[in-house]
Amino acid sequence: MPQPPLRVFLALGLGAAGLVATLVLALVASRVASQRLEARIEAELADVATSMAGRLDRGLFERWRDMVILAENDTIRDPDAPVERKRRVLRRAQETYPDYAIIGLIDAAGRVAATSTGALEGIDVAHREYFTEGQQGPFVGDLHDAQLLARLTPGHDPADPPRVLDIAAPVRSDDGRLVGVVSGHLDWAWARGVEASLRETSAGARDVTALVLSRDGTVLLGPEDLRRTRLPADLPSAAAARAGQAGTKTETWPDGRRYLTGYRPTRGYRGFPGLGWTVLVRQDAGTAFAAVAELRRQILLWGLVVATVAAGIGWFAAGLLARPLRRLAVAAASLGRGEPVEVPASAVREAQAISHAFTAAARTLRQQEEERRAADARQELLIHELNHRVKNTLATVQSMARQTARSAASLDDFTGSFEARLLAMSQTHNVLTANHWEGAGLRGILSAELEPYAGGRDDRIRLDGPAVSLTPAVALPLGMAIHELATNAAKYGALSVETGQVAVEWGVEWRTGSQMLSLLWHESGGPAVVPPARTGFGTRLIRTSLERELAGEVRLDYAAAGLTCRIAVPLAARSEAA
Template sequence: MPTISLRSTLALAFGAVSVLMALVISWSINQIASDAIRRDIGTALTELAEQMRSRLDMGLYERLRDVDTLTVLRQLRDPATRVGDNRLVLEKLRRSTGEIAWIGFARNDGLVVYSADGLLEGANVGARPWFKAGREGPFVGDVHEAKLLAKLLPAPANGEPLRFVDVAAPVFDLQGRLSGVLGVHLSWEWARNIEQTVFSLGRRNKGVETFVLNRNGQILLAPAGREATKLPTGLTRAHQDGGQLLQWPDGGWYLTAVVSTRGFGDYAGLGWSVLVRQDAEQAYAPVRELRSAVLTIGAGFAVLFALFGIWLAGRISQPLRELTRVAHRLQSGEADAVLPSHKRFHEPKLLADALRHLLATLRQEQTKLAELNANLENQVTERTEALDAANRHLLLSLEERQRLVKQLETQANTDSLTGLLNRRAFHERAQQEVQRQARQHTALSVLIFDIDHFKQINDLYGHEAGDEALRQLALAAQEWLREMDVLARFGGEEFVALLPDSDLEAARRVAERMRQAAAELQISYPSGVIRLTLSFGVAQWRPEQAMDALIAQADQALYTAKHKGRNRVEAWIG
């Protein structure tokens, strides 16, 4: 039976074990890292769907709140108010938000009395679902194609049919009797704009697609050309965090995430679902790249370990080969062949020589191991320094992200022209003050003021001069008020101030002082000196009173000041 040399046996054994260990380690790293990347990708899709869901819910909630606010205005409730004045209010709201396609008031028999830009005035909407539901209470309707307005408004640029989301609420006259319904048609292009804001062009180029479904699973919003897409089964599994890999009816596999709308505040939602999918090939491209890199590195290490095994096998077998050569020389009769160590006994000489060579080899290996340890310590030091640098970079990145988040929060809460709080931020601060005043049982008042004949300033000096007048007035108003007072710009030339610890009379005195100071204010502009006057409406908060109702009372008082000649202060006396 042929024999195999010890060197060959050790080389094969070292090579096989090295390759097996490299493969096992590479496979383990690949599985762990791939699973983590898959979870991160799925979570990212779920977060995108959640952002889309949140913006849809918040948008409909804000529009419903706008409609509710309008329905409590005395101007709209008073039958004596001129139709033209009410139309101006609706047109102002429509211009302030690019989402409203139509807004109007229909009396009890369904006849449209006034609307923004006069659209559908004189038409009868009594058979429309929004009118019927709006008579019963606040209403938000699902997406539908335009009927009466299809020929009056331009079609969307993308070729889709004109579609609306309806918002309506009943309007009661001053005696509390139902006088009609205030209805709003939100353009469905609003949802498309949200989708384009949430999902950047880069994500869409990576195959990320968004669908919005109604409560029956029908597609309301889809990427261009995907309107007839059939949905897969098993979407309920895609509701879990991280999404689910599903095969769609077109045969393709997509990483799919689904979240359901939940409404916001007193808006219960319409039962929509936001579905985000990404082609599996593109979604898991980082996984494939990682797998390829790990396998390449693993193969490289396997080759290195095998070569090291061959070299190590030769080193281990060398003393035995030397012993064999010396033994052969002695056997052949070479007298000068020197046996190591012992000279009296042949067997001890061989054993002592083998041990001596083995110890010498061990010393050599120890020296090499010490060198390897030193090199390893240097490598660990270098890796530690690199890791510290990466951690510092990560910390700087996190600080920059926090700065950007804070900047975005500031932009979301302030008016870009004057730097004051905007309507949404004012309502949040106002709610906090109401809760504090309720606990401490102290007075709280609100005043609303605007610039008299502001349109004439724009017409005479230009819109840039009008903007400068608003900025200078905002700066002056902050100096006229206390640090604890809450000042905001509601839009146009209208400002609102919340006065904690102030009753109606104190608020009236503050408003009168501001009115007199404004009359003395001179705003220098290249085209001339701008002078202005202000009209004020003041109201005091009562326990359990909603902030919207308090603002509506102050607004009605402002309306009275306007009708009594402007440049005056009027208070709401309930």
């Protein structure tokens, strides 16, 4: 399957990157903007519900106050005033406030004394709530069908009675005696007028539906199919309003549709306590949030435009890169075959840099080939040197075994001494191996040889001197010499008793143009030293390894207070202070 060219990769890559970046930005911007827009829409709908509830409360308060003011009229309060005069006063009141279906004056006995239209006069209404409650003080009754008014008033169909609110106030004489009750039947068309006025004055209310619920949840004002029905008690907005809350909710109504609903309970106004109504203002959720959906569509559309532009830029940029890259591929093939590399010129800085890199790579390959040949030669030399070291080590072990056997009294004595000397060599080898056989620190060799004799006590062994690095040729013989001194001290000298101590001090000095290591071994606190009657193998090993192999100097002082050994050996040219 052929691989697509770079132009396709870059175009798709930049287009995808632009699309992803735009989508991420769109999601973030859409979320933030949508939340703010939704909050504004919800606030507007809540304001409509609040305004509707406030207008209803203030409107009822004003009608409530109408009755209170009318009850104070002198003609209405005068029991002896002619009925016609009282009727004119009531008629003027209805003309002033045409929302009333009828306004009447009821005498103290409960009979209608006069009305604004002349209808219902002489009817006994003593049992009506607006009369019984109106005697006690200003009263507003909830919405109901005016059956009596429809039956006794010309022009009204008894099968379709008007819906009214009863508003009443007591009429008292100057001495406080109850004269009667003035009552007005407020036509429910007044509430529909409030709703229409709200639609005209509020831009956010023109495509919404307002509902007014009674205290028990019955729809008093709203769509025709919901009037006189009771909404479910679990409708979130209605339940929240009954609990005294106000706000907005997105919810599913009984018709199965989703609505954004603003809710607000009526709370009365000034002295008017209110009727416990609930105002719901609903709007189809899709319509309410249409602006949010449009915003999201616009962001996505612009995202696609940006992605398309990014893909086009990628296609153009790929064209600038593809040509020099093809030339670079030819140069790379030549480099792989070991042929001379021709550096192609390019207007692209990076491509030009790669061209120079190819030239440098060709030069580096030639250098690496030369270095490889030199490395092969060094490796061959190292192999010869390793063979030489192995032979020397085996010769040392053979000589050590022979000399140990000569001085051993028994096979067990030989085995113990020989194994201890091999262990000393291995410890020095371990220190050298840890440093890749490039050198070993003098303090490390001393610590490896003497630490087993310290017995966990810091005052048993004392090492004092600068950091000195020894070549393998110096480290191995010096390590063997220290081992022999430590073994002798453990058997016969200071380390053979608990109170004994060994101090090792060293330094580096120049002699005749070369560096010399000066080391002093001093024992104290041990048994009295007696010079040996003959030279043992350990002493011969020290002198042989240090004086003969390293051209050094060894001086042993068998003072009674403790053995002292002074060692001076030249440091190899490769050694250096650590």
